[in-house]
Amino acid sequence: MKRHLWILLILSLSVFSCDIGSVLPPIGRVSVPTIAVPASEINNLLCGAPVDCTAGICEGSEHCIVLLALTNRAVFDFVKTYSACDGCNTPDFPVEEGIGKCVEYDAAGGGAAVTIKFWVSENCAFRYSDPVKAAITVSLDAENFSIVKIDPAEEYIRDPSFCNTGSDCRCLSGSGVPFTGCRNFLYAPLNWSGYYSGNECGCVDHACGER
Numbered sequence: 001m002k003r004h005l006w007i008l009l010i011l012s013l014s015v016f017s018c019d020i021g022s023v024l025p026p027i028g029r030v031s032v033p034t035i036a037v038p039a040s041e042i043n044n045l046l047c048g049a050p051v052d053c054t055a056g057i058c059e060g061s062e063h064c065i066v067l068l069a070l071t072n073r074a075v076f077d078f079v080k081t082y083s084a085c086d087g088c089n090t091p092d093f094p095v096e097e098g099i100g101k102c103v104e105y106d107a108a109g110g111g112a113a114v115t116i117k118f119w120v121s122e123n124c125a126f127r128y129s130d131p132v133k134a135a136i137t138v139s140l141d142a143e144n145f146s147i148v149k150i151d152p153a154e155e156y157i158r159d160p161s162f163c164n165t166g167s168d169c170r171c172l173s174g175s176g177v178p179f180t181g182c183r184n185f186l187y188a189p190l191n192w193s194g195y196y197s198g199n200e201c202g203c204v205d206h207a208c209g210e211r
Contacts, residue, residue: 039067042071042076045080045100046066046095048092053095056095057095063096063107065116066105068140074150074154077158078136078157079099079103082102082103082134083099083100083102083103084100084102085102085121085123090102098121099118101123101124102120102121102123103119103120104118104119112141113139113140113141115138117135117136118135119136120132120189120190126189126191126192129190129191129192129193129195131189131190132189134186134189136150138151156168159207160183160184160187161182161184161207161209162184162206163206163207163208164203166202168185169183169203170182170183170201171188171197171198171200171201173194174194175193177194179200180193181210184208
């Protein structure tokens with residue numbers, strides 16, 4: 001009996017060790033658990049009010065995935081931040097075309113495999129940058145109604161300075177404006193004055209900074 005108990009204990013510890021290894025972040029990186037965004041927050045973002053305006057975009061599964069993609073906190077926070085488009089005088093998008101004043105989206109694919117892309121619209125009228133390059137793509141399993149992949153990875157979305165290599169970093173400057181700092185490839189195109197790939201910025205301890 002004792003021998004059987006020891007075998008069970010060893011097997012349990014082996015399984016536990018494997019599970020722990022699968023959730024630990026790589027060395028040098030900080031993992032932030034993803035907490036699903038409540039439906040009420042998503043509705044308020046899309047509709048601008050507690051009133052439900054999503055019936056028109058949920059007639060088919062290709063549109064309902066907009067709601068699923070926004071359950072990811074990193075994606076939601078990015079979209080919410082840039083949809084406001086502070087200082088812009090443009091009207092809000094119809095919900096089937098965009099979110100707020102300055103985020104557009106588009107769904108592609110069919111069947112179970114669907115992707116949805118969110119990008120910062122030209123409506124934001126950035127002076128020198130190309131905000132369309134600041135885009136996030138969410139791959140979904142429409143059949144199981146789950147998120148499969150987010151590109152770029154959530155770390156890049158949550159932290160404008162996050163990087164894995166020096167090629168992830170960009171220099172902030174442009175059109176006569178002096179160098180003002182470093183950002184990763186997702187956020188650099190949102191800089192009001194422009195950006196470029198240069199030697200001034202590097203990646204140290206997963207953060208873009210001056211060399």
